[in-house]
Every structure is written in structure tokens, then in C-alpha cells.
Amino acid sequence: MKTLSINTTLNDRICAFAKAGSLLSSFLEGTLESLEDDSSSWQGRIQQGLELAERKNSWFTKETLDFAFLQWSKALTIENLKEWTKTYHLDKITAKNIAIITAGNLPLVGFHDVLCVIISGHHAMIKNSSNDDVLTPLLLEIATSFCAELAESYSYVDGKLKNYDAVIATGSNNTARYFEHYFGDKPNIIRKNRNSVAVLTGSETLEQMESLSNDVFLYFGLGCRSVSHLKVPKGYNFxxxxxxxFAKKDLIKNEKYLNNYDYNKAVYLMSEFDLLDNEFLLIKEEANSYSSPIASLGYSYYDKIEEVAEEFHQNADQLQCVVVEGDAAIKIVEKLEDLTAPQIVDFGTTQTPRLQDYADGVDVIQFLLTLS
Known part of the structure; x- marks a missing residue:
């Protein structure tokens, strides 16, 4: 394990990650090879990394990988990193070993935790999910190429975690119980299952619904920020x-998605559920859960938006994002204003969080500051 001699300043770390973000932008724009400095050598290495990630996890398609890289290229700028960190006092950090157990459902889904730990001046002990163990090391390698000392800020763990001071772990409700048993004696952030919901009023435009298709279908609906349930007024016309x-109709051409669609449709039909089906998405009434299988959505009816706001307040620990706009958004925000989660977002924005938009509403850097 690497030592805790973190020989970088906050500005060093910000500059390194900002340069990594800029390099990602050049790669996505196809201009990386034309750069005159050493950055051009990354073209082939990044391409190889993306191809390896896709081979290891078939849910990681070229489209989803490019989208994840695009979002991080936009987030990792000098302006964004400085704006994010300026509200914290990071000048007197006593470096600690922070174990990070990442999920692997989305490309780079654990990178924000890694970034929080490194940018704050701690040492990240990273235990990557086997479903996503290529991309975070690749991005860290790029950042370290601009600041060699950054290598002292992270290491990788393959076996049992040892000699750590705190833990950040993400998993399912089942794995969370395991995490709480093994890591409960250390300061920790342990995340469980959450889902995202869209609230429709019937006054939406086609443009808003096309934007919502991104919230539903990006990453095949596999993330906690993916909309998996609809709240609709009684009598709603779908x-x-x-x-x-329909903007995402080509998704059915993906073999794994098609297999899930066919399987879930068969299960629903054998169970004699009433379904609405557009040949690539199934929706059915579901009043008791916000989660739904791949290629399907649940929906439930409401009479008044105030009822929805109260329901969300009671079930806030199950929700990551609520997609809603207009007067309905105002009423829901008013009801949830005493909570840090769920996050209220516009149509089409669930998968584009800012650096300061923490999972489950838990401020990771503030947590890390309590350790010093």
C-alpha cells in the first residue's frame, strides 16, 4: 500500500484532473492525435481501454462509454473544480486511508467518490467492481501523467481491505447489510438501492417527453438516477x-436489452398483468414499488400533487431523483426542502449531475473533513 505522504496541493490536484478532462474532450472530438505535446500518445491507450471495458461488460456499449466520458470531460474543468471545492476548508487535511468499494452498473459510476477522496487530500484505497475495473484506473492514469505525485493519492485493493480509516461503499440493499456488518466500526458512507421517479401532470410537451426518454433509457435504465417509475394523474393519456x-426505439436492437424485454413481457403476460407496450418498453400499474426491471416502467396514479409530495417525503430514503417541472415542482420542493435527497431535476437531466450533486444527498467531502 502506498504511503500517506500526499505531496500535492489542492491546486496541483485540480490542475491534474482539469487537464485530464481536457484530454478526454480532445479524444471525443477526434483531435487528440493532432496535439503536439505528449497528450497525443493517449489516443490509442484510451481507445484500447474503452474496447476492453466493453468486452468485460456488455452493458458498456460505445454509446454509453462515450456519454460517460463526455459528462466527465464537461465536469473536469478548472472552473467547475474550483467552484466545487471553494466552499470547503481543504488546506489543513490530515491524510487518511479511505476505502472505496465501487459499484459496476454504469461506466465510471464510482469515480466521483474517488475524486472526492483524492481532491480533498486523502488516500483512496480503491476496490473496483469487476464489472468496471478499467475506466477509473485509466482516468487516474491520465490525471497522474500531468502530476506524477498524484500517484501517492490512490492505490488498488484486490483482496481483503486492511489498514483503512473510513469506508465509502455502494451496493444493493443486500450488500449494504454485509457492509454494515463489516465496516460498522469505522466512519462510513454505505449506500443502498434508490430509484428515480418522474411526475407527469398531462400538460407536458413532446419535447419534454423526448427529454424524459434520456432519463429512462440512458445506460439502459441501470442506474439509480434512471427513471424507473411514473406518477401520473388519474385518467392520464399515455x-x-x-x-x-419513440426517440429511443433503436434500443431494442441491443441483444441484451431485447432479451430483457422479451423475458419481462413473458413474465407479465403469464401473470396476467395489464400492460401498455410500444414494442420496446413495457409499462404497468405498480403502486408498491419505485423499481422496475430493464425495459419496463411502473406507474401509479394520484389525485393531487400534494399527495405525491407527501409520499415522496415519507419515502425519501428510496429516491435519488424526482423529474418534475412547473407548479408541481414548486409544491414538491416546498415539501422536501428539509431533506438533502431526493434531488429535484428537469426533464432530461438525471444523468448529468454536477460535481456538487452527491449520491443520496450525502456530502462526501464534508464527511471526509470530519476525519481530520
Whole structure:
């Protein structure tokens, strides 16, 4: 394990990650090879990394990988990193070993935790999910190429975690119980299952529904920020909703997605559920859960938006994002204003969080500051 002699300043770390973000932008724009400095050598290495990640996890398609890289290239700028960190007192950090157990459902899904630990001046002991163990090391290697001392800020763990001071772990409700048993005696952030919900009023436009299709289908709906449930007024007509979803009709060409669609449709039909089906998305009434299988959505009815706001307040620990706009958003925000989660977002924005948009509403850097 690397030592805790963190020989970088906050500005060093910000500059290194900002340069990494800029390099990602050049790669995505196809201009990386034309750069005159050493950055051009990364073209082939990044491409190889993306291809390896796709081979190891078939949910990681070229489209989802490019989207994840695009979001991080936009986030990792000097301006964003300085704006994010300026509200914290990071000048007197006593470096600690922070174990990070990442999920692997989305490309780079654990990178924000890693970034929080490194940027704050601690040492990240990273235990990557086997489903996503290529991309975070690749991005860290790029950042370290601009600041060699950054290598002292992270290491990788393959076996049992040892000699750590705190833990950040992400998993399912089942794995969370395991995490709490093994890591409960250390300061920790342990995340469980959460889902995202869209609230529709019937006054939405086709453009809004097409934006919502991104919230539903990006990453095949595998993330906690993916919309998996709809709240709709009684008597809601789903025609406009399905018209908006049609923008993602080509998703059914993905073999794994198609297999899930066919399987879930068969299960629902054998169970004699009433379904709405547009040949690539199934929706059914579901009043008791916000989660839904791949290629399907649940929906439930409401009479008044105030009822929805109260329901969300009671079930806030199950929700990551609520997609809603207009007067309905105002009423829900008013009801949830005493909570740090769920996050209220506009249509089409669930998968584009800012650096300061923490999972589950838990401020990771503030947590890390309590350790010094």
C-alpha cells in the first residue's frame, strides 16, 4: 500500500484532473492525435481501454462509454473544480486511508467518490467492481501523467481491505447489510438501492417527453438516477409519453436489452398483468414499488400533487431523483426542502449531475473533513 505522504496541493490536484478532462474532450472530438505535446500518445491507450471495458461488460456499449466520458470531460474543468471545492476548508487535511468499494452498473459510476477522496487530500484505497475495473484506473492514469505525485493519492485493493480509516461503499440493499456488518466500526458512507421517479401532470410537451426518454433509457435504465417509475394523474393519456419514448426505439436492437424485454413481457403476460407496450418498453400499474426491471416502467396514479409530495417525503430514503417541472415542482420542493435527497431535476437531466450533486444527498467531502 502506498504511503500517506500526499505531496500535492489542492491546486496541483485540480490542475491534474482539469487537464485530464481536457484530454478526454480532445479524444471525443477526434483531435487528440493532432496535439503536439505528449497528450497525443493517449489516443490509442484510451481507445484500447474503452474496447476492453466493453468486452468485460456488455452493458458498456460505445454509446454509453462515450456519454460517460463526455459528462466527465464537461465536469473536469478548472472552473467547475474550483467552484466545487471553494466552499470547503481543504488546506489543513490530515491524510487518511479511505476505502472505496465501487459499484459496476454504469461506466465510471464510482469515480466521483474517488475524486472526492483524492481532491480533498486523502488516500483512496480503491476496490473496483469487476464489472468496471478499467475506466477509473485509466482516468487516474491520465490525471497522474500531468502530476506524477498524484500517484501517492490512490492505490488498488484486490483482496481483503486492511489498514483503512473510513469506508465509502455502494451496493444493493443486500450488500449494504454485509457492509454494515463489516465496516460498522469505522466512519462510513454505505449506500443502498434508490430509484428515480418522474411526475407527469398531462400538460407536458413532446419535447419534454423526448427529454424524459434520456432519463429512462440512458445506460439502459441501470442506474439509480434512471427513471424507473411514473406518477401520473388519474385518467392520464399515455399517447404523448409513448411518442416521446419513440426517440429511443433503436434500443431494442441491443441483444441484451431485447432479451430483457422479451423475458419481462413473458413474465407479465403469464401473470396476467395489464400492460401498455410500444414494442420496446413495457409499462404497468405498480403502486408498491419505485423499481422496475430493464425495459419496463411502473406507474401509479394520484389525485393531487400534494399527495405525491407527501409520499415522496415519507419515502425519501428510496429516491435519488424526482423529474418534475412547473407548479408541481414548486409544491414538491416546498415539501422536501428539509431533506438533502431526493434531488429535484428537469426533464432530461438525471444523468448529468454536477460535481456538487452527491449520491443520496450525502456530502462526501464534508464527511471526509470530519476525519481530520
Amino acid at each position: 399517447d404523448l409519453f409513448f411518442n416521446g419514448m
